[in-house]
Amino acid sequence: MDVMLVAVASAVVVVTVTALAPRAGVAAPLLLVLVGVAVSFVPAVPAIDVDPELILAGVLPALLYAAAASFPTMDFRRDLTAISGMSVLLVVFSAVLLGFVFSWVVPGLDVAAGIALGAIVSPTDAVATSIIKKLGAPRRVVVVLDGEGLLNDATSLVLLRSAVAATAVSVSLWSVIGDFLLAVAIAVVLGVVVGRLGLWVRTRLKHAALSTAVSFVVPFAAYLPTEVLDASGIVAAVAAGLVTSTLAPKYLRPTDRVAERMNWQTVETLLEGALFLVMGLQVYGLVEDVRAEHGSLWIAWGVATLGAVGIVAVRAAFVLPLLQYLARRRRRGEQMRGMLATLQERLDAKIAAHRDGDVETLSTQAAREALERSWPEQLPERRRAHERRRLERHARRYAEMRRRTRPGTSEEHEAARAGVVERINRFSRRLTRKVADIDYLSAAPLGPKEGVVLVWAGMRGAVTLAAAQTLPADFPQRSLVVLVAFGVAAGTLLVQGGTLPWVVRRLGLAGATSPRRAADQAGLRDVVDGAARTLLTDPGLRRPDGGTYAPRIVDRVRDVVVREQHDQDEEEATPAEQHEQFFELRLATIEAQRSALLDARRLGTHDADLLNQALELLDADQIAVEMRSRAD
Template sequence: MDLAIPLVLGALAVIVVTAFAPRLGIAAPLILVVVGVAVSFLPFVSAVELEPELILGGVLPPLLYSSAVSMPTMDFRRDFKLIGGLSVILVIVTAVIIGWVLYLVVPDINLPMGIALGAIISPTDAVATSIVKRLGVSPRIVTILEGESLLNDASALVVLRSAVAAMAGAVSLGHVAWDFVYAVVVAVAVGFVVGRVSLLLRSRIKDPVLNTAASFVVPFVAYLPAEHLGASGLVAVVVTGLVMGQGAPRYLRPQDRRAEESNWRTVELLLEGAVFLLMGLELFGLVTEVHEEHQSAMKAVMIAAVAFVGVLVVRTAFLVPFLFALRRDRRELKQQRAALARAQERLDQGLPSFSGGPFPPGRGPGGRTLSDREKRRLKRRAERERKRRGGMDADQLAARKTRVQQFIDRRVADIDYLTGEPLGAKQGVVLVWAGMRGVVTLAAAQTLPETVTGNDDYHRALLVLIAFIVAAGSLFLQGGSLGWVVRHLGLASEDAGAARAERQQLVAELAGTAAAECARDDLTRADGSAYDPGVVDLVRRESVRIVDENGFDLVPGTENTRYDQYRELRIRVIRAQRDELLRIRDVGTYSADALGDVLEYLDADEIGIELRGAHDEDDPAPRAAE
């Protein structure tokens, strides 16, 4: 009973704050932290101290899994260079530089302690993603921030573990490097296997309730074995989520995916709100403990200020050259775009597709002039290509042409995406200012040991309080002003016209798929009988109208056979459209938002038709005539 009351009150606080936060124009996590801080100083509230395993092993796996499932893997792949740099290289650089700075300016902090604190405050929090989404910022910026927050937790924890070991003088640079590589490689393997096996097993579960219940277990199935093997359980969870999100439309029924999405949004809301509330509740206990050890918390405030400024400076210094490099890559991408257009012309003419790579003749990456040796090597490759084509039959040539066409289409779509949404100075400012710290920082601080052998100057409470101040300060300073920054830079967009036009274009493409499916020569029912021509014509017309207008007003007729045919053929056409949509998704010619919206339309149509069929079977009453 004692535990039930705070749980109920906490859940109510999360629900109420989340409901009223949009009216106040303030992000719900910020309000929840304030509420937690206020409650922590009430005289009848005991000091709260979080168990790190509760956050790292109980809360973060489902939160990261939920974010990874909804992550557009196509966009994640396109910006993986920047995401990887922010989530790995920047974390390591931040930890080392902040460690050196604190070691030089704070007498009580030695180098390993400084690096440990730097590792704790280096990972960003996903709360920034929800803020920039609401402001209408470019989807590319959202993907980069979300991808960074998914992967940098593991990098920070590996560096932190090595720094804690260094406090006792028992670590080497080689050991740190091996530990990091092992943690990532094994975690990726575990996550991929768990994701694929989960898809295969869940595809056999036909009850949406049981399927959703199984999804709640998946993140822990990925986390626990990876941690047992000494790898990063969080990376394994993220990889599993990416695999599940990519494969779910192919393996799981629309009912299962929509039920899972709704339930996971509820879980994500409560867990994320709870950890920010608990973050605020910890403040009183931290201040009390530091005051007992150091007589004042002002020391922690000053050190936190230095660390906070240092984090922003390092992040800015890292992003500036990275963005300049991306600008240089844009020029190279435009050259590749022109070369791919020439390759497309050769393919349309039936000529060998290989012409020395996706660059102008005689040129390499960045417009570099190729040496004679490189030209000869490319010429030999082209000759081998022609010989291989000469030994292929018609089917092999057609299959090869299809693969080449897919490569060209995908690469062109990638180039159009990267050049169509460039990352300039304004976008760089948003990426810097949106790098807020949050729950992961506090959870990582809680993993610090109570004592360190051979290090009498180690003050755990001080380090944890510094981490709290940096996290809370970044949430309020950066999170509270991020909206103003985005609007001041002119990056906020509320124009839905372009998105609507893109969806209409995608819908028109899928309408062609529906027409082609209805016009197939082998279009027969499951029992081998032919469809009524009137039903086929009706399905063809309805397939275009339903998806385009997102409506369904067909009144079933009195002829059950025709209606059964209609329902069967409509579902068949919808599934053909979904297959085509997933093919288009793999190529990447449309945005993730447009693909997601149209997929929801198709799922809703199929669910509605199947539900209507089930109701008709339960209630065989006469129906109105057409």
């Protein structure tokens, strides 16, 4: 009964604070931490100690899976360099540097134990960074912070495990690196397998509630076996979520995706709020433990302050060269864009030539001259030589493909020609994606202002506190270390999180939108309308039973889909057969439009947020059409 009462009261507090926080102009996580701290010091409330395994194994897999399942994989791929650097290298640098500092200032803490504490306070919290999502900060900044929060827990926990082991026995650097790589590799493989298996099961369930129930199981099905193999269950849950994000629009029904999205939003709201509330509720117990062991809290608050300042300093020192590297990479991409566009035009000409039956194309020398004319003058000679060698390799491969298009029979000749076109098409798609990536990085550069936000938004949260509480009972200065971890987490969350809106507004980044957004919206509209027109004007358009659609029905669907002129009275007045044809063709058109949007997502030619919105609109259209067809 007591547990039930606490759970209900916590849910009420989370809902109330989350609803009132926007009116107060304060982020809900900050208010929940403060409420928890205040409640923990009420005399009638006993000291609260939450099992860390409940957070690490029972809450985080679900939250990180949900975050990954809604994460745009296209943007994740584009910013993988920044994300991987901040989620791996930055965590390692922070843990090691702060570890030496902690071992120097805390009595009885050796270097291995200091690195363990450094590993605990080094990772940002994906839940804590949710604060910045509501500020209208630049989309690319949010993507990098989200990606960092999804992946850096694995680095931290592997380092923590190795550092704790090193307090008892000697552990080599190569052993730590080997453990990390093995843990990540196993986790990624199992996460991908479980993610695809979950989608396979859900495609065979005909009820949206059952499909959503399976999605609740997937993160734990990925986490548990991975932990048994001493790998990172967190990474496995994230990998399963990314697989779901990528493949769900292709394999799941719209009703399944809508139900999953709404149910997971509810779960995320309650679990995120509960994490921050629990952080505050544990303060009193931690304070009493440190007082009993040390008699004073000053050393804990002093070390926590040093740690909070240190992680910001190390983060700033890492982000600066990272931004410089990303800027150089962006400039190189802009220099190569003209050459890639020229190569794209030549590939399109090759595809057209093969389809028209003319396999004679420009020579390699002519191709080289055409490309060199498009190269900017400042392109380094070493880069020019590299591109020449790559062009010659493609020329040799193309010559081999041309040789294969001259077999004996006409059937073999056509089959070989189709194979050549398909290979060139695949390379053309990769080239289109590369150009789209360059355009994306050029349109949304990470400059000094964005760098300030990246540094200041690196808050710590419940993961840090949960990791600290997993330390063994005989760990040196355990109570002090746990309180220091809480001080760092709460301090960064309250100070940085509380001032982050002011920082974003002061830098002029609040409400920032991509300069390409309007063009992307128009482009996506063209993609959707073009897919509908292609399907509806196809001479080979047939019904599933092999019959043909009435011309009036085709025109009616074209009016509804392309021109968006809905006339329900006319639909209801049509005969039963034409009524069936209308809804049948309408659903086929929606499927063609969804396929075109997914193809655009693979190429990366449009904004990820706008693509997701367009896919959600198609889901809503399909659900509405299916409901009306059943009602009629």
